[in-house]
Amino acid sequence: MKRQFWTAAVQSKWGAFTLVEMLISIVVLALLILLVTQVVNTAATVVRPANKHIDTDTQARGILDRMAIDLGRMLKRTDVDYYIKQPVKYNGHGNGHGYGKKLQTGQQGSDQIAFFNQVPGYYPSTGSQSPLSLVGYRVNEDSTSSSYLKLERMGKGLLWNGVNTSNQPPNNQNFTSPIVFLPLLIKDRWPAAADGSTEVNADYEVIGPQVFRFEYYYLLKNGSVTDVPWDRTARPTQTTITTPVSIGLIDVQAIAVAIAVIDPASRSLIPPASLSDLASDMVDFTTAPGRGVGGAKKIGDMENYWNGVLFGDATQTPPLPGVVNTGQTSTGSQVPPAAASAIRIYNRYFDLRNF
Numbered sequence: 001m002k003r004q005f006w007t008a009a010v011q012s013k014w015g016a017f018t019l020v021e022m023l024i025s026i027v028v029l030a031l032l033i034l035l036v037t038q039v040v041n042t043a044a045t046v047v048r049p050a051n052k053h054i055d056t057d058t059q060a061r062g063i064l065d066r067m068a069i070d071l072g073r074m075l076k077r078t079d080v081d082y083y084i085k086q087p088v089k090y091n092g093h094g095n096g097h098g099y100g101k102k103l104q105t106g107q108q109g110s111d112q113i114a115f116f117n118q119v120p121g122y123y124p125s126t127g128s129q130s131p132l133s134l135v136g137y138r139v140n141e142d143s144t145s146s147s148y149l150k151l152e153r154m155g156k157g158l159l160w161n162g163v164n165t166s167n168q169p170p171n172n173q174n175f176t177s178p179i180v181f182l183p184l185l186i187k188d189r190w191p192a193a194a195d196g197s198t199e200v201n202a203d204y205e206v207i208g209p210q211v212f213r214f215e216y217y218y219l220l221k222n223g224s225v226t227d228v229p230w231d232r233t234a235r236p237t238q239t240t241i242t243t244p245v246s247i248g249l250i251d252v253q254a255i256a257v258a259i260a261v262i263d264p265a266s267r268s269l270i271p272p273a274s275l276s277d278l279a280s281d282m283v284d285f286t287t288a289p290g291r292g293v294g295g296a297k298k299i300g301d302m303e304n305y306w307n308g309v310l311f312g313d314a315t316q317t318p319p320l321p322g323v324v325n326t327g328q329t330s331t332g333s334q335v336p337p338a339a340a341s342a343i344r345i346y347n348r349y350f351d352l353r354n355f
Contacts, residue, residue, distance in 0.1 A: 052263040052342045056210065060261050060346040063151065063208045067257060070135045071350040075116040078248040083114035083136070083186045083194045085216065085227055085285075086240055109279050110139035110214040114154065114186050114193035116179075121157030122203060128160040132179055134186065136193040138204070139214045141276075145200075149275055151208030151259070154193055154201070182246060210267060212275055213260035215302065217285045219349060221253045225299055227285045254349045258303050266342035274333035278340070281330050282306045303345050310340050 017025075114136035121133025136154035140147040159178045180189060187194035192201030217227050222234075230238050230251040241247055260282060267275070285302050327337050 052266060053344060055263040056261040056342075056344045059208060059210050060259060060344070063211060063259065064257065064346065064348045066153070066207065067137070068348075068350055070117055070119060071255060071352065073118040074352070075118060075132065076249060076352065078246045078250070079181045080116050080248075081182055081185045082241060082249065083112065084229060084241070084249075085111055085113075085218075086229055087227075088239055108197050109141060109276065110197065111216050112136070112138040112194070112197055113216060114190070116158075119155065121155040123157035124159070127178075130158050130160045130179060132158045134158060134190060134193060136190075136204075137207075137214065138197045139212065140204075140206075141197040142200075143272065143276075147204075147206050148272060149212040149279065150206050151211035151214055152204040153207040154190075154203045154205075156190065156193075156203045182242060208259070208261070210261050210263060211259050212262060213258075213279045213282050213306075215258045215282075215285055217256050217302075218252050219254040219256060219299075220251050222251075225256070249352060252352055254351045254353075256299075256347060256349045258306070258345065258347045260306065260343055260345055262339070262343045266339040269336050269339040271333075274329065274335050277329040277331050277333040278309070278335050281309045300347070303347050306345050310343050310345075 114134060117133050117135040118131055119133055119135065120131075121135070123129045134154065134156040136156075138152055138154075140150055140152050142148060161178060185194075190203075192199035192204065217225060218229050219225050220229075220231055222231050224231075226232075229241060229249055230247055232238070235247070235251075237244060238247065241249070260279070262270075262275075270278070283302065283305055327335055327340075329335060
C-alpha cells in the first residue's frame, strides 16, 4: 500500500513592539538609571565626609600619641624652667597666647609650649650628647612660611658638657647650650622656643600639616580646670611657676590639649588669610565660658565653643550652635560651609601623675 505524506507549510508571524510599548520601556529604563544615580550620589555624599574624617582622625591620633610620649617623659622638676601658659611673663598675656577671639596685632593665635624631656633630639656635631632634650610645640604663624598655620615640633638635643656660651646671630637661633637649670630660662637660651611662632629655626619640623589651631590648659589636683598652672587658693602670692618660689608643675594633675584639624581637600578651598581668621574666632581658653575664675569650668566648654564657630554663625557672640552657618568669619572672611564642616576638634588629657 502506497502511503502519501502531506507536508503542511507552517507559517510563523513575527510581531514587532508597538510605539506605546517602546515608550513604556524607555520610561522604565530612565527611572532605573535615575534611581541608580541617586543611590550612587547618596553613597558618595556619605563616603566623602567619612574619608575626610578618616584623614583628620589619622593625623590627630598620630599627633596626640606623639604628645603623650613627650609629656610622659617630661622632666618634672622645680629647678628647671618651663615655657608654659601662665598669667604673666614672656609674651603678651602669659606665655605666647592671645586674649581670645579676634587676634590682635602682636598676639599669637595658638599656644606655644616648651619643656625639658627625656627623649632623643637633634644634637650638634660636637659635644657630649645627653639623654635629655628640649621639646616644643607651636603653630607656625609666619604668613610667608611654607609651614604657615601648621603644627611644628622641636626636638633639640642637649649636651652634658659646657660649650661656647657666646651669642650667635641672628637672634641666638644657632646658640648651642649644655643642660641648664634655673635661674637660666628657656627664652634666654632658645628664643625660637619661646619668643614667638614666627621665629625661623631649623630645629622645628612640621608634625601636623593639617593642624591650624593648638590650645592647652590645666586640670589641677584640686579638680579645677584653668589656664593657671597652680592652685591660686593655696598659693595666693604666686605670680609665675618660679616667683616667688619655684614650684614647677606640682599642682597640675593633667595637661589638656585641644587641636583643630582640617583635611587637605577642604584646606585647599579656604584661603590662608580666611583660615587664620577662622582660627582667631576659636577663642583662647582664658575667654572661654567659665574659665575657672569665680566658678568651676566644665570640661569640654572651650571645645564646644569651637564647634559653635564651625557649625554655627561665627558673627554671633558667642556663636550659637544650631544656627545656619553663613560661610563667613566674624571679620567677614569667606569660609565655605562644606569646608568648615570637614574640620574636626580633638581633645585629650595627659595625666602627669601616671607618667
